[in-house]
Amino acid sequence: MAMGKGYARAYYGTEHATAVQRKSSAHLLISGVSNAYTLEVLRVFGNPILQVLKGLSFESAMVPDPKRCNSCKDSASSRDSPEWTRPSPFPDEVLDRVLSLMESHKDRSSVSLVCKDWYNAERWSRSHVFIGNCYSVSPEIVARRFPNIRSVTLKGKPRFSDFNLVPQNWGADICSWLAVFAAAYPFLEELRLKRMAVSDESLEFIATSFPCFKSLSLLSCDGFSTDGLKSMASHCKNLTELDLQENVMDDLGGGWLSCFPENFVTLEVLNFASLNSDVSFDALEALVTRCKSLRVLKVNKTITLEQLQRLLVRAPQLVELGTGSFQQDLMPRVYAELESAFNNCKNLHTLSGLWEANFLYLPVLYVASAGLTFLNLSYACLRSNELANLVAHCPSLRRLWFAVIIVSKTEVLDTVEDKGLEAVGSSCPLLEELRVFPADPFDQDIVHGVTESGFVAVSRGCRRLHYVLYFCRQMSNAAVATIVQNCPDFTHFRLCIMNPGQPDYLTNEPMDEAFGAVVKTCTKLQRLAVSGLLTDLTFEYIGKYAKNLETLSVAFAGSSDLGMQCVLGGCTKLRKLEIRDCPFGNAALLSGLEKYESMRSLWMSACNVTMNGCRLLAKEMPRLNVEVMKDDESDDSQADKILKIASLETARKQM
Amino acid sequence: MEMERQNDLNLKATELRLGLPGSDEQPEKRNNKRASSEMDNSSDGEKGDQECAPPTKTQVVGWPPIRSYRKNVIHAKKTEADAAGMYVKVSMDGAPYLRKVDLKVYKSYPELLKALQNMFKCTIGVYSEREGYNGSEFAPTYEDKDGDWMLVGDVPWEMFSTSCKRLRIMKGSEAKGLGCL
Numbered sequence: 001m002a003m004g005k006g007y008a009r010a011y012y013g014t015e016h017a018t019a020v021q022r023k024s025s026a027h028l029l030i031s032g033v034s035n036a037y038t039l040e041v042l043r044v045f046g047n048p049i050l051q052v053l054k055g056l057s058f059e060s061a062m063v064p065d066p067k068r069c070n071s072c073k074d075s076a077s078s079r080d081s082p083e084w085t086r087p088s089p090f091p092d093e094v095l096d097r098v099l100s101l102m103e104s105h106k107d108r109s110s111v112s113l114v115c116k117d118w119y120n121a122e123r124w125s126r127s128h129v130f131i132g133n134c135y136s137v138s139p140e141i142v143a144r145r146f147p148n149i150r151s152v153t154l155k156g157k158p159r160f161s162d163f164n165l166v167p168q169n170w171g172a173d174i175c176s177w178l179a180v181f182a183a184a185y186p187f188l189e190e191l192r193l194k195r196m197a198v199s200d201e202s203l204e205f206i207a208t209s210f211p212c213f214k215s216l217s218l219l220s221c222d223g224f225s226t227d228g229l230k231s232m233a234s235h236c237k238n239l240t241e242l243d244l245q246e247n248v249m250d251d252l253g254g255g256w257l258s259c260f261p262e263n264f265v266t267l268e269v270l271n272f273a274s275l276n277s278d279v280s281f282d283a284l285e286a287l288v289t290r291c292k293s294l295r296v297l298k299v300n301k302t303i304t305l306e307q308l309q310r311l312l313v314r315a316p317q318l319v320e321l322g323t324g325s326f327q328q329d330l331m332p333r334v335y336a337e338l339e340s341a342f343n344n345c346k347n348l349h350t351l352s353g354l355w356e357a358n359f360l361y362l363p364v365l366y367v368a369s370a371g372l373t374f375l376n377l378s379y380a381c382l383r384s385n386e387l388a389n390l391v392a393h394c395p396s397l398r399r400l401w402f403a404v405i406i407v408s409k410t411e412v413l414d415t416v417e418d419k420g421l422e423a424v425g426s427s428c429p430l431l432e433e434l435r436v437f438p439a440d441p442f443d444q445d446i447v448h449g450v451t452e453s454g455f456v457a458v459s460r461g462c463r464r465l466h467y468v469l470y471f472c473r474q475m476s477n478a479a480v481a482t483i484v485q486n487c488p489d490f491t492h493f494r495l496c497i498m499n500p501g502q503p504d505y506l507t508n509e510p511m512d513e514a515f516g517a518v519v520k521t522c523t524k525l526q527r528l529a530v531s532g533l534l535t536d537l538t539f540e541y542i543g544k545y546a547k548n549l550e551t552l553s554v555a556f557a558g559s560s561d562l563g564m565q566c567v568l569g570g571c572t573k574l575r576k577l578e579i580r581d582c583p584f585g586n587a588a589l590l591s592g593l594e595k596y597e598s599m600r601s602l603w604m605s606a607c608n609v610t611m612n613g614c615r616l617l618a619k620e621m622p623r624l625n626v627e628v629m630k631d632d633e634s635d636d637s638q639a640d641k642i643l644k645i646a647s648l649e650t651a652r653k654q655m
Numbered sequence: 656m657e658m659e660r661q662n663d664l665n666l667k668a669t670e671l672r673l674g675l676p677g678s679d680e681q682p683e684k685r686n687n688k689r690a691s692s693e694m695d696n697s698s699d700g701e702k703g704d705q706e707c708a709p710p711t712k713t714q715v716v717g718w719p720p721i722r723s724y725r726k727n728v729i730h731a732k733k734t735e736a737d738a739a740g741m742y743v744k745v746s747m748d749g750a751p752y753l754r755k756v757d758l759k760v761y762k763s764y765p766e767l768l769k770a771l772q773n774m775f776k777c778t779i780g781v782y783s784e785r786e787g788y789n790g791s792e793f794a795p796t797y798e799d800k801d802g803d804w805m806l807v808g809d810v811p812w813e814m815f816s817t818s819c820k821r822l823r824i825m826k827g828s829e830a831k832g833l834g835c836l
Contacts, residue, residue, distance in 0.1 A: 160717065163721075164716060246724045246725075358813065437725060496719055498719045500718065553720075555720070581715075
C-alpha cells in the first residue's frame, strides 16, 4: 500500500511475523501503517499495551487530508482525550487496515461509537457478527448494518432451557434469519448456533443457499435429525467443519456420513460424538484418509478401539481427538498397535470420549499424554485411582473435566473421589480450568461424591486455576475461603451444592461467608453461580464487591427483595442474571429498571413476582421485551417465569 | 439434611407451581420445590400430597442443573456397572454342594483366593507363572467363555473377571496337568 516511508513493527508476546490477534486485542502487529494515526486509533480503546506504541519514534507520517472527516467533530461520544476536539483527518486506508486486524466484537463496538465515519468504516469491514440473544435485534437490522458478513454466531434460548425450564416451541428458530442471510450474505461461510431451534429444512436451506458455506457448529440446538446432516454432507462442497455437540436431535441412522462425496477432501473438523447410531466405518476411514487437513475428529461410541487405531494411523496430524468406546477385549498385538498409533500423534492436545473406559487400556494414552492440555473425562467415568494414574501422565494439563462413579459399594465412600482431585493437584500445576460433574446426580442414596477437601487439594496445587464448575454434596465456608485464597484469579466460579438450601456442613450456618470470600478476593470475577443456604447477606457482598461480574446464577437463595436489589444496584457490569426459586418479588424486579437495558437478559422463575409487576415493568421500559410464561393452572396474578431481553424491537415475534 | 424453607419463602400464599406449561412430559404437578429424598420418612406435612412410593425419585424440575445429555450417560454407565453383580458358581472337589461368589466384589486375585480359602476352609497356596499352584493342596481353576478350563491367575484380573463363567477348586494332584504349558 502506498504509505509514507516509515513504518514500525510492534511485537507483543510473540515472535511471529504475522498478525497475531488475540481476544483482548492486546497483541497487534501494525505494519505498513503510519503510526501517528494508528496511535490515535488505538488509544481510543484504552488498551494499555498499545500505549507503549507512543514511545516509538517514526520516520515519517502521512500528510493529512483536511477535507475528510469533518463529521468527526460531531462524535457520538466525546472521549476523555482532548485531542478529539481538533479536526483529525484520518485516511480511510489507515483505519481500514487497522480494522482489518481487529476481531474482538467488543473492540469493534467501541470503534463504531467514536463517530459516524468510524461507524461506517467499522460496519463495512466487519466479517463476523456475534449476536448473544437472537431476540435482541432482527436479522433485517443486522443485514442493513453489516453488508459483508461471512460468519455469524447466534445464541437463542435462555440457558435454563438446558434444564427443561423453558417450554417447548418457545422460539429461537433459525429459519427467519436464514431467509434474510440468503439474500444479504450469499457468500456466508460460517454459522455457529447455540440453543437455537434448527429444522432439517433449515439445514437443507443452508446447504443449498450458500455455495461458499464452510463451517457449521450446533451446540445445544434442537429440532433436526440426521436427515439434515445428509443435506449438509451432500451439498456443501467446501465444508471444513461439522461440529455437533449436545443437541436434542433425532438420530435416524448413521447413513449421513456416507453422503460425503468421494471427491470431498476439505474437512478439518468433524464432531459427531453425541450421535448414537453406527456409521459406516469404511466411509469414515475413507473420509479421514482423504481429508488431509483434518485436525479435529470426535467419533461416537460405536467406534471400537480397533477401529480407532485404524483412524489414528490415517490421521496422525490430529490436534483434537474424541475416541469412541474405550472398552474391548484386545489382543496384545492390537494393543501394541494402538499404543504405536497414539505415539505417532505428535500434535494431540485435546482428548475426550473414552466411553466406558476400561482402565487396563488407558496406558495406551500415556505416550501421547505429555502434551495434552485439555482432557475431557466426563463420559469415561473413571474411579478415583484410575483418574489419579492418568493425570499423573498429564503434566501440561490446562483444562480437566471429569465425573467419577462409584462402582463397588464396598469402597470407602467419603474421600475416594477426593483422592483423584488430590492427584490432580499434585500432577497438574498448570491447570486453569476444572469441571467436576456429579457421580450420579439423581441417586439420593449416594451421599458421597467429591467434597470440599478435593477442591481444596486442587487449589493448593493448581494456583493458576481460574475457571471452576464444581458439583458436590457438602461444602464449608472455611474451605471456600481457603480455596480463593490459594487461587485469587478466578474469573468463573460455579459452585453447585446439590441439595438446595444446604448450610455449611461443619457449622450449620449459611454459606454467605463463602461467597463473600469469593467476591472479595477474586476481583476479576466475571461469572458466579451460587448455591447452598444463602441469606441476603450473600447478595449484599456480591453487589458491593463483584464489580466485574457479568453473569450471575441464583437458585433457592436469598431472604427478601433486598438481595436482588443489592445485585442490581451494585454490579455495574452485569449482563445476564438468572434466578429460580428465590423470594424476590416485584419490588426487587422494579428496582432494576435502569439496569435492564444494559443487560442481555434477565430470567426469573418460581419467584414472588406477579403479573402486575411485569406489566408495570413493561410499561416503564417499552424497549424491553418482557415475556411471561405461565403455567395453565396457576392463578392469574402469578407470573411463573419471566424473561427480559433488552431489544431493539418492541415485540418478540412468535414462531 | 433437608432444610425446610417452605415457610421462609411463604410459598403457600403464592402457590407457586413448577412444571412446563401445557406440557405432557410432566404429568405430576409438584408442589414441593425441595429435592426430597425417597429415603426420608415424610414427617413434614408439606410433602404429604406427593406420591412417596418409590421407585420414582421425586426431584425438583431442572435440578441439579445438569444437561439431560450428561445425566443420561452417567446414569447408563452406573446401571450397567451395578447390574446384578457377577455371580459365578464355585465347586470344590469333594465338597457336597457348590457355592456362589460375586466377582465384582473383588479387585484382585489375592482377595478372591483369600475369600475362597475362607469359604471352603482350604489352602490354595501361592501362584507362580512357572509352577502354577504346585505344592499346594488345591488349585483354583475356571471355565472361560470358550468353555476351556484355565488356571486362575494367568491373565490380568479384569480379563479374568469378565471371562470367568464358573470356578472349580481342584485337588492339587489333579491340577498338575494344568500347571504345565
